[in-house]
Amino acid sequence: MGILSSSIARKVAMALSGLFLVVFLAQHFTINVISVINPDTFNSWSHFMGTNVLVQGVLQPILIFGVIFHFCMGIFLEIKNNSARKIKYKSYKGDRNSTWASRYMIVTGLVVLAFLGLHFYDFWFHEITYKYLESNPEDPTRYYPELVEKFRSPVRTGIYCVSFVLLMLHLWHGFSSSFQSMGWNNKYSKGLRAFTQVYAIAIPLGFIFIALYLHFNQIH
């Protein structure tokens, strides 16, 4: 794998792609929370994001690459790690020395990935169909009603909320761990860890709040 041939290089690549996704998540959250505060602003921001050439032509492909890279590298590392202990312990007490979130990053990551499939189906494929396949005229006021409509189903809202809990667990370990992978462990690490843990809880909880708010505030 060339530049990614060493275990440390792979971990750094994993950390960098993870941090990129963390930054994207904050941006995504900022736009979504506006839908609760001011639907008109949400419409105009969404219209900008959906029609801007730089966002659509450059940033979106980078984001998709980031997601695919993080996922593929995660799977690759999991396979390598499994082969490093082919014969498993009969008795293994991981809970005595590490957190559940740190041991099951692959599980929480795969759930988040499955959620992303649904999320893409709900919004991204819908956008592609609306804009390019059906060639509908652009309507800057359509975004908020479409968003609210998506959360009409209690099942879909429930799936979103559960996925956000898993995202919380993934971020709880992954965000702070990425700094350690890049060699950042010093007197500021305790404060940084506290920040990453607040982020890991606050952002997914915020997304859960938005999903529930939209579900219970349907446009009639």
Place this chain on the structure above:
Amino acid sequence: MKLTLKIWRQKNANTKGELKTYPIDGIEGDMSFLEMLDVLNEGLINKGEEPVVFDHDCREGICGSCSLQINGEPHGPDRLITTCQLHMRMFKDGDTIVIEPFRATAFPVIKDLVVDRSSFDRIQQAGGFISVNTSGNTIDANAIPVNKHDADESFNAATCIGCGACVAACKNASAMLFTSAKVSQFALLPQGKTEATERVLNMVAQMDKEGFGNCSNTGACEIECPKGISLENIARMNREYLGASIKG
């Protein structure tokens, strides 16, 4: 104390092993874990059975020979000790104790509870040293001033006894804590600077070649390490590695 021991028995590297159950009686709380195994083996020998093979040497927590996974944890349930320092008072009458060898593809089982940890030796040989002319005009190490903090950190890293508990504890069987301790003990000292670039690149390359897993930063290695080697060493090694990779 009456105990039930479930011990991994494996004839050699090429045969499949299994857990075998051994009831044992008359164990005192003041006995060490290895003394308890000595009692078991004495009984097995008297009955004409094959004794359980396990690694041990100094029996005072210095050599790093003893290497048992006891009830799912390397060196057992106590902290900052090796198996030989574990006392039977940590267990209760009637307990079942599962004893397995340290598990990693890079630590193949030789027999029963003994594993081949020569992969650690090869990592050390790849760069865990400094080149010093010893032909009679060697400079006294104390003649070179060293910052107290760096000297302490280096010493702490150097307390690693290479037992392999970090690998055994890690869910990925990663050897990052061991390798990072061996990199750090020199990286922090002026004597280690000259060969720093080759050292970290070669030791990490050897570590990967041996088939150890990747570090997931779970911190299990630090918790289970009998010498309390810190995760800071892994971060330092990562920094050293990235710097060395850029330098070439």
